[in-house]
Amino acid sequence: xxxxxxxxxxxEGLDAGPRPSDAGDHGAPPQAGDLPPxxxxxxxxxxxGDAVLRHELVSGDExxxxxxxxxxxxxxxxxxxxxxxxxxxxxxxxxxDYGGGRMIQVVYQLWSIENKxxxxxxxxxxxxGLEIQSVYYLWRAVDWLEREVYDMFGIVFDGxxxxxxxxxxxxxxxxxxxRKDFPxxxxxxxxxxxxxxxxxxxxxxxxxxxxxxxxxxGQSVPDPFSPAETNSGQQQFGGMGGGG
Amino acid sequence: xxxxxxRVIYNVARNPxxxxxxxxxxxxxxxxxxxxxxxxxxxxxEHMLINIGPQHPATHGxxxxxxxxDGETVVRCIPHIGYLHSSFEKLGEYRDWNQxxxxxxxxxxxxxxxxxxxxxxxxxxxMGVEVTERCKVVRLICMELDRxxxxxLWLGTTAIDLGAFTVFLYTFQQRELIYDLHESFTGAxxxxxxxxxxxxxxxxxxxxxxxxxxxxxxxxxxxxxxDTLLTNNGIWIGRTQGVGSISAADAVNWGLSGxxxxxxxxxxxxxxxxxxxxMDSYDFDVPIGEHGDIYDRYLCRMEEMRQSVRLLRxxxxxxxGGSINxxxxxxxxxxxxxxxxxxxxxxxxxxxxxxxxxxxxGESWFSVESSKGELGMYVVSDGGSKPVRWRVRGPSFxxxxxxxxxxxxxxxxxVIAVNASLDIVLGEIDR
Numbered sequence: 001x002x003x004x005x006x007x008x009x010x011x012e013g014l015d016a017g018p019r020p021s022d023a024g025d026h027g028a029p030p031q032a033g034d035l036p037p038x039x040x041x042x043x044x045x046x047x048x049g050d051a052v053l054r055h056e057l058v059s060g061d062e063x064x065x066x067x068x069x070x071x072x073x074x075x076x077x078x079x080x081x082x083x084x085x086x087x088x089x090x091x092x093x094x095x096x097d098y099g100g101g102r103m104i105q106v107v108y109q110l111w112s113i114e115n116k117x118x119x120x121x122x123x124x125x126x127x128x129g130l131e132i133q134s135v136y137y138l139w140r141a142v143d144w145l146e147r148e149v150y151d152m153f154g155i156v157f158d159g160x161x162x163x164x165x166x167x168x169x170x171x172x173x174x175x176x177x178x179r180k181d182f183p184x185x186x187x188x189x190x191x192x193x194x195x196x197x198x199x200x201x202x203x204x205x206x207x208x209x210x211x212x213x214x215x216x217x218g219q220s221v222p223d224p225f226s227p228a229e230t231n232s233g234q235q236q237f238g239g240m241g242g243g244g
Numbered sequence: 245x246x247x248x249x250x251r252v253i254y255n256v257a258r259n260p261x262x263x264x265x266x267x268x269x270x271x272x273x274x275x276x277x278x279x280x281x282x283x284x285x286x287x288x289x290e291h292m293l294i295n296i297g298p299q300h301p302a303t304h305g306x307x308x309x310x311x312x313x314d315g316e317t318v319v320r321c322i323p324h325i326g327y328l329h330s331s332f333e334k335l336g337e338y339r340d341w342n343q344x345x346x347x348x349x350x351x352x353x354x355x356x357x358x359x360x361x362x363x364x365x366x367x368x369x370x371m372g373v374e375v376t377e378r379c380k381v382v383r384l385i386c387m388e389l390d391r392x393x394x395x396x397l398w399l400g401t402t403a404i405d406l407g408a409f410t411v412f413l414y415t416f417q418q419r420e421l422i423y424d425l426h427e428s429f430t431g432a433x434x435x436x437x438x439x440x441x442x443x444x445x446x447x448x449x450x451x452x453x454x455x456x457x458x459x460x461x462x463x464x465x466x467x468x469x470x471d472t473l474l475t476n477n478g479i480w481i482g483r484t485q486g487v488g489s490i491s492a493a494d495a496v497n498w499g500l501s502g503x504x505x506x507x508x509x510x511x512x513x514x515x516x517x518x519x520x521x522x523m524d525s526y527d528f529d530v531p532i533g534e535h536g537d538i539y540d541r542y543l544c545r546m547e548e549m550r551q552s553v554r555l556l557r558x559x560x561x562x563x564x565g566g567s568i569n570x571x572x573x574x575x576x577x578x579x580x581x582x583x584x585x586x587x588x589x590x591x592x593x594x595x596x597x598x599x600x601x602x603x604x605x606g607e608s609w610f611s612v613e614s615s616k617g618e619l620g621m622y623v624v625s626d627g628g629s630k631p632v633r634w635r636v637r638g639p640s641f642x643x644x645x646x647x648x649x650x651x652x653x654x655x656x657x658x659v660i661a662v663n664a665s666l667d668i669v670l671g672e673i674d675r
Contacts, residue, residue: 059369059608088496089512091611092637096624099632109609109620109637113496113512120609141499144645152333167326167674177334184338210310210322214293217312222295224308 038063040085040119048075062120069106069123073133076121079110080138087112087119090139093146095153099180104153106132125155134159152178164207171196171204291319298327302405302660305670307644309659316656321648328674336634340600341367344634346437351636351672355394356436357386357426358614364439365520366610366621371441371603373572377564379443380521385456385559386429386438387612388552392463393422394615394667395545395552399470402542402664406483414470421459428452441601442576443569453560460553467549474542481539488650488662489537498646501639502617503544504666508536514613528555538665545667575601600629616640616667638672 041063044052052075053066067075079087087110096105103124110119123132134157135142146157147166154176157163165172173196174187186193202223203211214221297308306327312320332351336344348363349356361383368375375383400415423433428449430436438445474480490500495508505512513530515523531547533540569576577596582589603625611620617639624633643666651662 058606060372062607062609090499091618092620092622092635094622094635094637096607096633096635098626107622109622113510113517116517118518139499140494140497140649141642141645144641148641165326167329169326177331182334184334205324206310207322207324210293213291213312213320217291217293219293221293224295224298 038065038117038119040079040087040117041065043082043085044075044078047078051075062118064120064122066122066124069125069132072106072121072123073135073138076108076135077138079119079121084115085112085117086114087117089113090135090141090145093135093142093149095149095155095178097153097178097180101127103127104130104155104179106149106155108135130155132157134163136160152176154179162207162209169200169204170207171200290314296659298324303663304401304668306674307663307668307670309647309663311656311659313656318651318654318656318659321651321659323644323647325644325670325673328670330675332675333634333636336631338630340629341441341603341631342601344631345439346435348636349435349437351638351675352394352614352616352640352669353434353671354397354669355390355615356434357390357430357438358394358612358619360436360439361387362610362612362614362619362621364441365612366608366623367441367601367603369610370606370608370623370625371575371601373442373570373575375443375570376567378447378566379568379570381559381563382444382448382568383439384521384523385556385563387614388555388559389422389425389456391613391615392549392552393419395549396422398545398615398664398667399542402661402667403474403480405660405664406480408474408477408480411470411473414466414473418463418466421462425452425456425459428455440569440576442572442574443567447568453563456556457560460556464550464553467546471546475546483661484538484542484665486535487538487654487658488665489535490646490650491536494649495536495646498649499642500617500646501642502613502615502667503541503548504617504643506530507533507540507544509534512618514611514618518611520610520612526555526558528558538661541665541667602627602629603631611637614639616669617643636672636675638675640666640668640670641673641675644668644673 036057038055041052041055044065044067048067048071051068051071053068056064056066058064079085089111090108091111092107092109094107094109096107098105103126106123106125108121110121111117125132130153132155134146136146136157136159143160143162144166146160147163149155150157150160150163151165151167164170168177175182177186188196202221205224206214206221211221292313294311294313295308296311297303298306303309308324308327310322310324311318330350332347336347339347345360345363348359352359365383396415396419400412400419403409403411403415426436427433429452430438430445490498490508492508492510495505496510496512500508501512509532511530511532514520515528516530528551529547531544531551533544573592575596577583578589578593583593584590603623605625605627607622607624609620609622611618613619618637619639620635620637622633622635622637623631624635626632644663647663647666651659654662
């Protein structure tokens with residue numbers, strides 16, 4: 001086949017739209033019996049029954065299991081602790097917002113170092129009930145990941161000991177940036193964004209816990225952006241009183 | 245599928261005269277007597293809250309740490325990040341699949357090619373595109389080269405943080421030569437943006453492999469010299485052995501990956517455990533430490549550089565000829581002459597440029613072993629020419645989250661050492 005023919009063949013493909021990947025038709029996920037079995041999914045079905053909603057295979061070899069959000073904690077604990085599964089390494093925790101008022105998915109990407117198994121667990125949350133149990137006490141790795149998902153999507157993780165914004169400033173008032181209803185340039189005008197950035201107080205650079213420590217110690221917190229304060233060690237903890 | 249890891253045992257003689265048990269932890273606190281005792285009593289138990297960063301040379305970017313100190317001991321450490329936040333993931337949702345590539349190398353500007361490749365690999369997995377054999381090997385060369393590139397920066401800056409200035413000059417001179425390799429391949433030194441879906445931006449230029457071989461020959465003696473400078477250096481050992489150690493179980497639970505995890509004795513390397521691009525057919529070892537402290541992280545990275553060189557030599561030997569780009573009109577533009585001379589190719593060119601590559605409905609997760617740990621790329625598509633969600637599992641973001649766990653109870657001077665040893669890059673932490 002000459003190169004020209006190859007491109008002509010490709011053009012037909014372009015008109016027909018994207019070719020589906022090996023995963024097959026995503027509109028109607030194949031039934032569990034048709035999929036190559038995944039040992040952990042079978043065990044989950046046996047143990048938790050209806051709490052395991054469905055099982056999908058995407059991109060060739062990636063198993064996804066959808067679970068009821070209310071029971072996600074016990075399911076994940078089972079996956080972490082049960083011999084033969086032992087997903088001891090949490091690769092990632094994130095969320096996906098498809099927009100259009102659809103449910104937001106919380107995605108747990110798990111890996112078992114011992115058994116060399118991959119599994120993606122998803123829980124779907126409606127927009128008016130963005131709340132799920134924290135897995136902080138199962139994997140400490142989610143300490144910052146849950147904070148990030150909270151910051152970016154507004155999902156509240158029940159039981160996380162220190163759930164506060166992580167990438168955006170603590171006084172950020174425009175919402176949760178990775179949600180589809182959030183405009184790329186933010187909700188406030190450029191002038192308002194600048195005004196807010198310039199009007200930050202020293203306390204705005206600290207979390208409530210740090211301010212509490214400083215209060216107990218009888219200190220004022222140092223302003224990280226004021227060279228006058230950082231250079232004069234004497235005054236830093238003296239009577240500057242947070243004048244940023 | 246994956247071969248069993250071969251454990252590399254280091255002949256590390258812990259320095260017995262430094263302290264009993266062979267690990268030096270802190271300088272002993274000598275109780276004061278006489279008049280000084282009264283002064284010490286005055287300040288005993290009084291804690292202090294201090295702020296390090298965001299603009300501080302030892303925070304390797306714009307990390308900010310708030311420390312509660314009892315004397316010189318860190319009682320509590322609270323990191324703050326986000327000062328470099330550029331919302332890459334949000335920007336990615338407004339760009340074509342190929343236009344996301346420039347965002348990836350701005351995340352980890354210390355090893356840009358690894359991020360370029362990992363992104364392209366995840367999208368190719370989603371689309372079911374199998375790249376050519378030559379492209380696979382070229383990408384593997386790029387990734388191993390940038391592992392060395394990033395480890396060299398880590399070595400130089402960590403040494404300089406701990407007071408060893410000479411090492412910095414050696415490693416940065418070598419980095420300069422890798423910059424030259426980047427430049428002659430991609431045209432850029434840092435922001436390489438070299439991959440495309442289905443291939444590379446360009447094939448290797450003539451003579452590039454010779455340049456690489458020449459660099460490898462010159463690099464190994466330098467690595468040996470650095471080894472001589474540090475490995476048995478009393479100050480280096482004193483500042484690193486037993487400092488910032490984390491147990492294997494904790495390291496796994498905190499999600500550490502890369503050399504930081506392997507220094508604790510856990511043999512998890514994506515190249516061995518989930519081999520991509522036939523990595524299992526190459527011969528290489530994954531070094532594993534046992535104490536999980538800064539010194540073992542250093543040893544792991546030194547050995548990883550040697551293993552990367554070993555891999556690079558095998559890649560060069562096996563580099564096949566043929567096309568660098570896959571022959572798949574869905575993703576690759578027609579050659580210029582065809583686009584100028586025949587109608588179908590011109591239409592094809594126009595559609596690909598104007599609409600962009602389109603990925604089928606679905607999602608894929610692909611992870612590679614970056615210099616800092618497991619780099620995962622998660623892409624979700626709704627069938628359009630832009631990603632619905634592009635998520636980066638950044639190794640630095642998760643590694644640095646364990647910093648408070650490692651330094652609470654240590655000395656203030658160890659904070660700098662531990663922070664340096666984790667090998668973070670703030671572009672990716674703050675994304």
